Amino acid sequence: MEKELKLMKGNEAIAEAAIRYGADGYFGYPITPQSEILEYLMEADPEKSTGMVVLQAESEVAAINMVYGGAACGKKVMTSSSSPGISLKQEGITYIAGAELPCLIVNVVRGGPGLGTIQPAQSDYFQAVKGGGHGDYHLIVLAPASVQEMADFVGLGFDLAFKYRNPAMILSDGAIGQMMEKVELMPYQKRSEDLPSWATTGKPETRERNIITSLDLDPNAQEKFNQKLIQKYREIEEKETRYEEFQTEDADFIFVAYGTSARICQKAVQLAREEGIKVGLLRPVTLFPFPKRRLNQLADKVKVMMAVEMSAGQMVEDVMLSVNGKTKVCHYGRMGGMIPTPDEVVENLKQIIKGE
Amino acid sequence: MAEFNPKDIIKPENLVYRKSKVLTDNVMHYCPGCGHGTAHRTLAEVIEEEELQSRTIGITPVGCSVLMYNYLDIDMQEAAHGRAPALATAVKRLMPDRFVFTYQGDGDLAAIGTAETIHTCNRGENILILFVNNGIYGMTGGQMAPTTLLGMKSSTSPYGRDAATMGSPVKMADLVALLPGTCYVTRQSVHTAAGVRKLKKALKKAVEYQNKNMGTCFIEVVSNCPSNWKMTPVAANKWMEENMFPAYPLGDIKVPAGE
Missing domain, CATH: 3.40.50.970 (Thiamin diphosphate (ThDP)-binding fold, Pyr/PP domains)
Incomplete structure (x- = not known):
């Protein structure tokens, strides 16, 4: 089809x-x-x-x-x-x-x-x-x-x-x-009929029994498993870190946002650029693994990274860990079911720039 | 007179008993006199005799029998506390031609897993729930269970279980028998040879009913806990007969229509 x-x-x-x-x-x-x-x-x-x-x-x-x-x-x-x-x-x-x-x-x-x-x-x-x-x-x-x-x-x-x-x-x-x-x-x-070799599907004579468990009472073995x-x-x-960038090439400022916030930030980038503010967006597609390395690279050339989230500030901690003090990291968020508007985001960025 | 050599009588035709091939050689961790070993063995024999080994998936609980997968030579999954019937539901729905059972103690099935137990039985999932009820939390060291008898002392009911503040023993088999989804509900024991034989018969019926997709089979084994009851194995079995059996009478509670 x-x-x-x-x-x-x-x-x-x-x-x-x-x-x-x-x-x-x-x-x-x-x-x-x-x-x-x-x-x-x-x-x-x-x-x-x-x-x-x-x-x-x-x-x-x-x-x-x-x-x-x-x-x-x-x-x-x-x-x-x-x-x-x-x-x-x-x-x-x-x-x-x-x-x-x-x-x-x-x-x-x-x-x-x-x-x-x-x-x-x-x-x-x-x-x-x-x-x-x-x-x-x-x-x-x-x-x-x-x-x-x-x-x-x-x-x-x-x-x-x-x-x-x-x-x-x-x-x-x-x-x-x-x-x-x-x-x-x-x-x-x-639908695939092939099942992995580790699966519990009924033990045929041709293999050992398969056991699915998260238990290991031996601390040495449990630590090895943790490792x-x-x-x-x-x-x-x-191997699996995924992210998207939008107008980051010449950016002085970067929004870091995922999901709904990333779409709002994409519009905010346009609005800010109309006013001559060179801002870009990095959108993590995978949150674990987090695009740490790329953020660290970008931190070399931007003045501020602003995490925009519909939360009190959670992902911003991973942004901070990623840039490890190389550049200023701040957060803008709405909570409780409120969604920020692009204008609000731009306004907040301007305030941050003013304070620089 | 020729000298007697025991090797001369070790012949297949003289075999009166052997360990089931479905039991592994691992030494069981159960306390002396505990009913779990016998319940495991009986189930293993049924799996062997019904030729179910290659299509059995068992779900173990949290509690004393959490390590059951070390003792039965079948594919097994180790569930979170009380959740075994939820795992079994998915296993059976996704693999309807497999023989699926859960093995659960009273804390697992009748306290933390009450919702899963009731709703799995209510949906009439085509699985066997094998419930071992010894009226106490064994693995964590003898705390009060939902099935602890009134007046019975445990580490969390040190003055005896009081109905007014601690509730009364939950009779799970009677509860699930009320649900249309169950097709077979019975209470058995493993403390005598006759009890083991009856349990084996019940297990074989459960296999038959599951093969015919007749609904949930619920077999309760009223058992003991010499260590946490603080009794010798012999005294524990006597106490069980005198106190547990009157509260949890043995026998069929629900059988399929026409049986």
Whole structure:
């Protein structure tokens, strides 16, 4: 089948992309602003077409543990939720990371803490990129900035997850989840019947039994395992860091922003340049791994880096670590479901420049 | 008279008992007199006799039997505390021709995993839940469980379990039997040869029902905990008969229609 163009919500694009990619299973629980993913899949009923299993779990906790069980069978399984639900999933996520299983988790972020708001926010950055649950681990974190990327990152997320036997997360927000845009959908792929050699599929006589666990009571062995994980994360940083630059070549100032904020900043760059301010944008596409090296290079030639986030200032800490004091780093953010306007961002940059 | 040589009688036709091929040679970590070893062995024998080894996926709990995967020679997944039925749900849905079971203790299944237990049974997932109930948290050192009997002392109910402040023992088998999703609910024991034989029969029924996609099978094994009950194995079994069995009566609670 040829590629298709459709007008879709970000949440719907995720669901449709999962079916087309050939995902084996989706396990979800309703929460605003991402319920369309589960609703779309239930209506599409892909079990009848591709054989993809779709199940509404009794809780986010159950859903992520269904993902754990399915991933342990070597299947391509996923779940989605929004901030309070993702907090509930953290137990399962750390077990999945500890058992080195591939899976895809989607967080359509809303403002917090607590029940917070149902409006978009980027205040789950720390939770997504620093681990989230207990123990030393990382997720591979992808930050879509369009409905197209919501669709594309389903396949990318699964591919990276299986390449590194590591859970991957799409860190989106309520704006991208709810807004409608044109999206080019990939053709339907057949679900793969091949399962990895480590998967628990029933032990044939030809191999030893496969055990999926995150437990090792021997501290020496557990430390070795932790070191192995660190090596994996270093390799991911080396090979999988993705980012986009916009007008950074001659920039004196740089916005660092992902997702919805990156789109706002792109407009802010245009507005500022109309006023003669040479500003560019670096948009991290992967939040873990973070484009540390590139930011460090850019720090040699820019006066200020401004992290623009819909949070109290989370990613800005990684920007600071990346530039390591080479240049001034500041933050502009709105919270609680408020979205900054491009004018607001430019105005804030001007204030910073004035203070220089 | 010819000298007796034991090797002369070691012949296949003289075999009266052997360890199941589905059990590994690893030494079990269970305390002397504990029922887990016997429950493991009985399950292993059923997997062998029903020729299920190559299509069995087992889910282990958190608790004393967390290391069960060291003892059974089958593919296994180690779940988070209480979540085994959620894992098993996905495994069975994604691989419907496999034999899928969870093995869970009372803290795992009846406290932290209550939601997963109830909803897995309510959806009638075609899995076996094997529930070992000894009325106490064994691995963490003898704390009160949801199934701890009234008046029973534990490290967190040192004056005895008090219904007014600590609630009453939860009868999980009776609870899940009320749900249409379960097809077979039974309570068994492993403290006597007769008990083991009955458990084996129950396990074989569960295999049959799972093969026929009849719904969730829930087998509770009422068991002991000599270490945390602070009794000898013999005394623990006697105490179990006198106190646990009246609270958790053995026998079938629910059988498929027509059985």
